[in-house]
Each structure stands twice: as structure tokens, then as C-alpha cells.
Amino acid sequence: MTWIVLLFLVLGVVFNIMGNLGVLVFPDVYTRLQASSTCGTTAVFSVFIASMLITGLSVMTAKILVITLFFLVSSPVAAHIVARYAWNKDMVVWRKFHD
Amino acid sequence: MIDTALLIVIYIFLGTTIVSMIRIVIGPSAVDRMIGLNLVSAQVLAIFVLIAVKDKLPVYLDVALVYDIFGFVGLMAITKYFADKDKEDFTGV
């Protein structure tokens, strides 16, 4: 059990660091949003699963489960709100020039 | 062993929160700053849950849920404010 908890914690840390790096490195608003929404959500979700495995069967587990479900609903909707605002503002999509 | 790992993970999340604040400071447009704000809010939520698990304090979980809800509502309010402001500027009022 300890090793599974440590695996999820390490996954959370790695995804978190890489998501931050992606937000700093990528060239465009939309690509930064991709890095933030995918990697950030997965990092926080892994940390929540590790916390649920640590607390076992108790009231705290049910509360963390509610927080996890609400986070799974709210995070993509927040990303979609930001992306829709940027798209309605006619921001140009960055493209690589071929050949 | 798990307590030590939790402490290390809390400090790493604090460090990456400071790193993602760079994007809030240098972001060229308002949308970049919103992305940074969203990321900081998610990481602070994770720190709340980790502290609650480490010290076995269930009160922190209620605080975390309310923090999550208010972060979501606040992001929506910021977006709506900017959209209204852009419309005003466009019509020349």
C-alpha cells in the first residue's frame, strides 16, 4: 500500500513540474492553456487519489471524494471559459511554418 | 515514511506555485494571467488537502471545498468583466 501511495505522489509531482515548465515554454495562449489544463488537472487528481488511499475508510475520504468530483467538473469548465474568451477576442492561433 | 513524503510534496508544491506566478507577472495579455491564476488556484487546493491529511484535521477539507467553489466563481466573474469592458471599448463609449 505504501508503494502505491508513493507512486501516485511521485506522479503528481512530475506532472506538476512539467505542467509549469510547459506554461513557461510554449509560444501561444492556446498551447499554454493546453499544458495548464491537462497536466495541472492530472497532477492535482493524483494527489487526491493518494490522499484517499492514506485516509482509508472514514469521513475524510468521503469529503475528499466530493472535492475530487467537483474538481473534475470545475477544472475543464474553467479552461473552456478562458479558451472561449480568447477565441471570441479573435486571438491568432500560432502555427509552425512548413518547409 | 509517508509523513516525510507528504512534507516534501507540500514544499515542492509551494515552490511550483511561486514558479507559476512568473507567468502572472510577465504574461503579455490578460488571458495569460488568467491561465496562471487558474494553475495557482489548483495547486493551493492540493496543498490544503495535503495539510489536512498530514495533520488529520478535517476542518481543512471544508475550507478546501469552499476555496474551490469561490475560485471557479471568481474566474467566471473576471472573464465576464473583461468581456463587457472589451465590448464597451469596441463601440467607442
Place this chain on the structure above:
Amino acid sequence: MDLHRKWKIVRVVLTTFYLMAGWVLFTAALDPLMLGLGLILSFFVSLLTFKLFIEKNEVDFHSLLPRIHYGVFYLLLVIYKMYVASFKMLWLIIRGRINPRVVHFRTRLKSDIARVALTSSITLTPGTVTLSLDDDHLIVHWLDAKTTHSRYAGELVKGVFERLLKRIWI
């Protein structure tokens, strides 16, 4: 008693039920006093907010009570795809060669809540963010695009999700 009043009563009862479940989960107290207080409070809150919670012209039975067993399977599928997508994103960040495009396609789902669920799961999975949702027309930003043909891109992005969501909500 006409039809509108009956439908209003059903809506108030359903909203009270959902709010009561949340109250029991968060107070975690099973005394009769606390349960009665929660029932009274959730009844008053549902009198104020049932118009927002359930629409007046919501006619489909499955949008009120979705099929739960398919829902659990759908949640597990989304979590699995989320991890795969994150590993792909890790590889893209390390390698640094991206090819972003914008693709348009249509969906065949009928009810509103199913479309919102499809939008959220597209945002969570492989390098795609939904930019705009207008009736049944989706605009998607795709990192590392394979194609720009509308029907093929739609099959690649939303293939499995749409088939499962049609079974949950129609």
C-alpha cells in the same frame, strides 16, 4: 390541479432530495435534530432555486435520472484517457515539436447536459481544448494535429465518448 403545478411539485421534491444528500454528506451527523434542520433548510433553498436546477421544458426522463452503471464506466474511461494524454503531453513538452491546428466538427448528441459532458471530456483528453460550443457545432484546438478533415478528426477526437454518452443520456 393542472399539469404545471404537478410538475412544479415534482421539481421541488427532486431538488430537495439532491440538497439533502449533500447536507448528510457534509455534516456527517445522523441525529434526528440535525436531519430535521437539514430537511427544513433544503426545502427552503429548493423553493428558491428549483427553476435554475431543473428546466421547465425538460421532458426527457433520462436527463433527470441518468443510467448510473454506464456513468461509472464512463468516469473510469475518462480517468484512464486522462493519464494517457498527460504522458503524451509530457513527451511533447520535452521534445518541443508541436503542430497546432483548429478543427471544426458536429456532434449527434441531443440533450444539453450530454453536450456539456462531451465538451468537458474533450478538454481533459489528448491535447485538445474546446474553443466554442454552438448548438451542435464544436470548434476544437488540437495540439499536434494529425488531420484537418472534419469527419475523420471528429472520429479521432470524440469517437468513444460520444457512443457511451448516447447510452447514458441519449
